[in-house]
Amino acid sequence: MTVLTMTPERIDSLRKRSDQHKFDHGSVLVLSGPATRTGAARLAAMAALRVGAGLVTVGAPRDALPECAAHLTGIMLREVSEALDLSLILAEDQRINALCIGPGFGLEPANGATLRAALATHRAVVLDADALTLMAQDRELFTQLHGGCVLTPHAGEFRRLFPGLGEDGDGFTLDEKKDATQRAADLSGAVVLYKGAQTTIAAPGCPATVLDTTSEQDAAWLATAGAGDVLAGLVTGLLARGNPPVQAAETGALLHAMAAREAGPGLIAEDLPQQIPGIYRRLGI
Numbered sequence: 001m002t003v004l005t006m007t008p009e010r011i012d013s014l015r016k017r018s019d020q021h022k023f024d025h026g027s028v029l030v031l032s033g034p035a036t037r038t039g040a041a042r043l044a045a046m047a048a049l050r051v052g053a054g055l056v057t058v059g060a061p062r063d064a065l066p067e068c069a070a071h072l073t074g075i076m077l078r079e080v081s082e083a084l085d086l087s088l089i090l091a092e093d094q095r096i097n098a099l100c101i102g103p104g105f106g107l108e109p110a111n112g113a114t115l116r117a118a119l120a121t122h123r124a125v126v127l128d129a130d131a132l133t134l135m136a137q138d139r140e141l142f143t144q145l146h147g148g149c150v151l152t153p154h155a156g157e158f159r160r161l162f163p164g165l166g167e168d169g170d171g172f173t174l175d176e177k178k179d180a181t182q183r184a185a186d187l188s189g190a191v192v193l194y195k196g197a198q199t200t201i202a203a204p205g206c207p208a209t210v211l212d213t214t215s216e217q218d219a220a221w222l223a224t225a226g227a228g229d230v231l232a233g234l235v236t237g238l239l240a241r242g243n244p245p246v247q248a249a250e251t252g253a254l255l256h257a258m259a260a261r262e263a264g265p266g267l268i269a270e271d272l273p274q275q276i277p278g279i280y281r282r283l284g285i
Ligand SMILES: NC(=O)C1=CN([C@@H]2O[C@H](COP(=O)(O)OP(=O)(O)OC[C@H]3O[C@@H](n4cnc5c(N)ncnc54)[C@H](O)[C@@H]3O)[C@@H](O)[C@H]2O)[C@@H](O)CC1
Pocket: 037, 038, 039, 040, 041, 102, 103, 104, 105, 106, 129, 130, 133, 154, 155, 156, 157, 225, 226, 228, 229
């Protein structure tokens, strides 16, 4: 079984060189839901910026702009009210190289069209939360997935998106979870990161890797609202920095668990991105 670790190569890939500028570290666009539902996207955006993406923008519907503007400083803001807005932004700004769609996004039918527009550009994209539920409801969207996609389902989302592959009432053994994750990656053509105390990650045609934190008290505190949104942001930031999808998923999961260890019991989602500077310092980055 391949167990994930922070190898010297992985640590090296996280460094920034002195001859690089912000555009060398990639540009992220995180799509937000409407007013009163922007928190999840903002958590993901903060994580993407902390992990080292050069620029991060939240794309929010018109009614959510004041709420986002009141909370964002280093993170930029653009209006994305419909699929056409997204298509125009992505056509105009080729530097946006990684998207995050799903946290707090909403399940309105128009959001399916926005998701379709994102997939059509073949940009690297993390699909989490509501994006996964939208794809479970509209199988045509599922067929648009490509090798630059990373899916980050929790057990409920996995069950909805991959009927027949998810956990039944008795739960999964680790081998069963690995097997299901591999099959899901093969079926979708995307990288699948199946969340939980035992996180399993697979790319199409490759055996799943495992990050097992079942014996860690600190990691158990990741069972808190928004922790998954932070993970989605970490992976998106790593995609923007040029990591291949499976490596972005693996390194993101490792940093997420390290952030839980660093923050410890009592942690909430907001604490996690703030742990990244200390983690990087200790890793010698
Ligand atoms: N700060 C915020 O604004 C937050 C917003 N959130 C957003 O809230 C929306 C709904 O997401 P949810 O995941 O709560 O709801 P969902 O309704 O999408 O999924 C929850 C369902 O899945 C089942 N389930 C099975 N295994 C589960 C597991 N391991 N973890 C969680 N649920 C499991 C639950 O019993 C429940 O029926 C998403 O847009 C999400 O991004 C959440 O991420 C929490 C934080």
